[in-house]
Amino acid sequence: MSFSSIATVKRELLVRHLEAWAPAALHRARRVTYAHGYADADGGAAAEAAMRVLAEQSDLVRGRELIMVATGDDPGLLAPRLTAIADGSGAGAGLAVHTISGGTDERLAVGLKAVGAQRVPVLGFLDAAGSTPPEPATVAALTAGKPAELLLVLPPGAPADPYRAGWPLFTQIELADSDEPGELLVYATTAGKSLEGFKEALWAVDEFAGVRYRDPGDPERHLIDISLTPHPGPLRRELLAHLAANGEATVTELRTFALTETVYRAADATRVLHTLIDGGTVTRRPSHGRLGGDVVISV
Template sequence: MSADSVAAVKREILVRHLETWAPQALHRGRRAAYVHGYADDVPDLAEAALRVFTEQSDLVRGRELTMLAIGSEVGDVAARLGKLPPAPGLTVLTIGGGTQERIGVALKAAGALRVPMLGFLDASSASGPPSPATLAALATGKPAEILVVLPSGSSVPDFREALNTAGFPLVAAVELAVSDDPAEIVVYATTLGKSLESFKDVLWAVDEFAGVRYRDPGDPERHLIDISLEPHPGPLRRELLAHLGQAGSATVAELRTFALTETVYRASDATRVVHALLDAGSVTRRPEQGRLGGDVVISL
């Protein structure tokens, strides 16, 4: 049951994010590309992604949206995707031969470079994380976004560094936990701050599935967090206090950015926690009075 629940959470995160991403991408330009790697490992996810686009056919009409489904053996994936109704402006291509081996060539062949691009790579069953070349290929999107599922026990700091090097400056990660044991990790990276905020909203809006909770990879106490529109602030409180302990002080804007990019939480959650810390006397502010604006300095 736990494995099914984790799969359901991954599916909903992907579907909800695609429902947000597609209108934004096609609003930015007449062309956009969605790249679904390791498509043959979990064909249900590739089918769910295509359903988002076919059910929004009015959105695609007058635009060009290309979906690339890449994997090792994609015969079954191609058959399943071929059963879905076509949509004007939507092109679906299935490419075999391996995700990491074929992704760069596939993007060039499809003319999908330098257009709004979202890549989804469920590498939870792969032998390792996506290669630097794979990440760099997906970073050619203008703008570029990527969703990656890493196997349990993966090093988030190492993968964050690889994403930064590839051209993704903004990264967030969340562990899909069913127990105290290490679990699969969903990593999102983008070149746009607004896209990261949008993803965080999606993350906390998914339906709660039995036994699945979030864990912040940066929380040393590995606290489990129920999926909720108003998540428990405990881990964020600890991480903000630890950050202030290292930095000495930070503006509210800097703390909001820290929460957005370095934790599983949203910027708005940081504002809520800072208010609580001030009320408890755990931190001080400068100036002492007035609205808690972004330029207010917070200190231990």
């Protein structure tokens, strides 16, 4: 597995998501918190990339608080670099970074409480791909945010289900470049629009050195090229399996299923449904007219 290429994909995805999240969060609230766990695990490259995005919000930060909490074994070594980026942004005291040593499991929840991250917009990024996966309680601490979002990376083969508690919307993607299990990227949120935005960013990142996605729910474990129009094969199989298990479903239900239970977007489900209907693989009720959300699809 090309760890450097996968690290690049993760970093670009983080940057793209932060670029959308930070302005929206600052418009919503006067205090916003970004939590970066395992900040020193990659030499601080992801943490620095995140801080540069936050520093770009200088015009929006005035009169507000944008706080970065960086935890890890010894992220204090990163403190001068992160502080220099913040100080050079022109945001003044509105942009602050707090580095806390002692381990992410031990310190993240404490750090969030210390900066008043309760009932304010919170985004957490925890890349534990090269470490012991975090305790579920550590991830659950982020749900104190309102709204709350999570990007969590787990080592190959690690289960994601222990981290679902407290997250009404939860999806997972495997990052791989071979038939071997890849790193598992989990995205969780308390806001539906945020999930749609994440999926758009997911398919918009550049492809690096053969890194591809795999849908954990695809029984054939098909590798999917990163593209704005991804290969529909795995989604086709999962939609048909879902219909076989449930008998029938509305277009809205199938779009929601694709968004929350697969690596795909809701719009991808609509495109696949048109193909399945045209090919006679599924039927629709009513049989004619626009493929609206209340149209019922059955095998």
